[in-house]
Amino acid sequence: MKVESVIISFIFSILCKLQDAYEKSFTHSLLEGFASKFKNFLEYSLIWRFIRKKGKIAQSWENSYTLGLLNKLINLPSSLLRRVYIKYQKIFDASIFIRVLKFFVSKYTLILGACLIITVIIPDSYWYNKYSVMMALVLVLLFLIKTILEDKQSFKIKTLELPIFIFWLSVILGTVNSVIPRLSLSYLLLYVISAIFLILIISSSSFFKELNIMVDLLLVGVTFTALYGIYQWKFIGIPVNPSITDTRLNPGLSRISSTMGNENVYGELLVLTLPFFVTAIINAKTLIKRLVFSAMIIPVVIALFLTGSRSAWISFAVSIFVFVFLINRKLLPLAILAGALAVPLLPDVIYRRIMTLFNPNENSLNYRSLIIRHVKPMLMDYWVSGVGLGINAFSSVFKRYLSFGLTSAVHTHNLYLQIWLEAGILSIASFIWFLFRLFKNSVTRIFKHVGQSDAKNTLIAGVSALFGILVMGLADHVWFYNRLMLMFWVVVGIILTCLNILGKEGEYSEGSHPQTNESN
Numbered sequence: 001m002k003v004e005s006v007i008i009s010f011i012f013s014i015l016c017k018l019q020d021a022y023e024k025s026f027t028h029s030l031l032e033g034f035a036s037k038f039k040n041f042l043e044y045s046l047i048w049r050f051i052r053k054k055g056k057i058a059q060s061w062e063n064s065y066t067l068g069l070l071n072k073l074i075n076l077p078s079s080l081l082r083r084v085y086i087k088y089q090k091i092f093d094a095s096i097f098i099r100v101l102k103f104f105v106s107k108y109t110l111i112l113g114a115c116l117i118i119t120v121i122i123p124d125s126y127w128y129n130k131y132s133v134m135m136a137l138v139l140v141l142l143f144l145i146k147t148i149l150e151d152k153q154s155f156k157i158k159t160l161e162l163p164i165f166i167f168w169l170s171v172i173l174g175t176v177n178s179v180i181p182r183l184s185l186s187y188l189l190l191y192v193i194s195a196i197f198l199i200l201i202i203s204s205s206s207f208f209k210e211l212n213i214m215v216d217l218l219l220v221g222v223t224f225t226a227l228y229g230i231y232q233w234k235f236i237g238i239p240v241n242p243s244i245t246d247t248r249l250n251p252g253l254s255r256i257s258s259t260m261g262n263e264n265v266y267g268e269l270l271v272l273t274l275p276f277f278v279t280a281i282i283n284a285k286t287l288i289k290r291l292v293f294s295a296m297i298i299p300v301v302i303a304l305f306l307t308g309s310r311s312a313w314i315s316f317a318v319s320i321f322v323f324v325f326l327i328n329r330k331l332l333p334l335a336i337l338a339g340a341l342a343v344p345l346l347p348d349v350i351y352r353r354i355m356t357l358f359n360p361n362e363n364s365l366n367y368r369s370l371i372i373r374h375v376k377p378m379l380m381d382y383w384v385s386g387v388g389l390g391i392n393a394f395s396s397v398f399k400r401y402l403s404f405g406l407t408s409a410v411h412t413h414n415l416y417l418q419i420w421l422e423a424g425i426l427s428i429a430s431f432i433w434f435l436f437r438l439f440k441n442s443v444t445r446i447f448k449h450v451g452q453s454d455a456k457n458t459l460i461a462g463v464s465a466l467f468g469i470l471v472m473g474l475a476d477h478v479w480f481y482n483r484l485m486l487m488f489w490v491v492v493g494i495i496l497t498c499l500n501i502l503g504k505e506g507e508y509s510e511g512s513h514p515q516t517n518e519s520n
Contacts, residue, residue, distance in 0.1 A: 067158060078155075136192075136197065179396060180390075184390050188389055201497055229259075229306060263308055278461065379421060414473065435470070449502055
């Protein structure tokens with residue numbers, strides 16, 4: 001323990017000296033002056049007033065009859081059963097069965113976190129979508145019981161804004177208007193499961209302690225996938241796959257997929273979760289816990305590089321940039337400098353892989369360009385209603401637009417184009433509107449919140465992760481793999497829960513001006 005303390009003290013002293021040297025440097029003075037002027041400009045600008053303002057549509061929706069009715073209908077069964085339970089509480093509480101149920105519902109976020117572990121650790125060859133359906137049904141039933149047995153528990157529908165309801169409606173319409181309605185129905189079920197997980201995360205975590213249990217368990221699951229991926233690479237051996245890697249430009253590049261069955265998909269999972277490891281280290285209250293999470297992040301970062309996914313690497317770099325900016329803007333130059341200095345230290349195979357991005361003859365880049373070229377006329381024909389949910393509907397229509405140079409394509413390799421083509425203009429418009437509102441609310445809350453907060457740090461991680469995966473969505477259909485679609489909405493649920501928790505903490509004022517957290 002003494003050795004560990006000496007090492008940590010040594011590292012900490014070096015970091016302190018570097019920070020002190022940076023704060024005394026001309027670069028810091030220049031950036032500080034620019035930041036100060038920009039902040040003063042922003043404080044009274046129309047842009048900040050617009051971002052800070054709630055908006056008439058949001059206020060109207062919050063107080064609307066439609067939302068109120070929807071909230072009452074969804075919570076009606078638990079409300080009626082709660083009355084019965086209260087009336088005969090003494091009789092019910094004497095039952096051993098009810099006591100067992102009370103124990104399980106008191107551990108709800110633990111069970112939810114365990115379900116997330118199961119979702120990420122089951123290998124692709126053993127995974128069936130019915131597992132997520134079964135977990136969703138069990139979790140809904142268990143939370144319904146929780147709303148009956150515990151006071152002040154409900155399905156928190158009123159915390160959701162209008163754009164997400166419009167998006168869900170557009171997805172339903174996309175199924176109805178599908179060229180293959182029967183097959184699109186199975187994809188609609190995946191959206192329903194994602195929506196269920198989103199609502200359950202928001203509804204079950206009234207306090208950060210509850211949310212933190214779930215997030216920590218998710219990180220444990222992701223760490224296991226990283227260790228398994230490294231095991232694949234080191235001990236099992238992974239042959240170079242010419243169908244996913246240009247072997248002319250990347251000779252000898254073995255790429256791990258861990259439990260996800262696809263290298264890019266696994267990269268997407270890591271992009272979605274890595275920022276939460278950093279937050280877990282920052283939020284840790286004991287040295288032991290900080291060391292544990294510091295040890296956990298190492299195999300996950302190694303696994304990210306071993307995926308060989310360039311889009312995942314770039315997206316992760318973007319998420320780091322967003323994370324550092326939101327948590328402490330003064331560290332941004334250091335982060336950029338550290339990133340630049342790290343490039344020459346990269347293994348040769350990874351460096352070569354990154355450099356292929358600038359090679360016009362790279363196969364995957366040309367393939368994506370070819371798909372986009374063929375998708376354009378298809379989009380012009382189906383831009384209003386879309387062709388229907390799922391790859392089956394897309395493929396059946398897309399083959400009509402194929403010409404020389406492209407024989408087939410499962411999807412567009414672009415999240416936004418795919419959403420638009422599947423469910424029409426309403427879906428992509430409402431999705432972008434939802435993202436805008438989510439980022440607007442998150443950034444406003446981060447800048448307005450006073451002092452340190454674990455929930456604030458987790459919100460920053462969520463925003464960074466989501467921003468990273470959305471960047472990756474420009475080069476990949478990140479919802480193609482069903483488990484990744486679910487994890488996307490899990491992260492959205494974490495963000496919305498943090499917003500609710502920070503709103504309850506009341507450590508900010510409506511009239512405050514933007515500020516960043518300088519004390520980390």
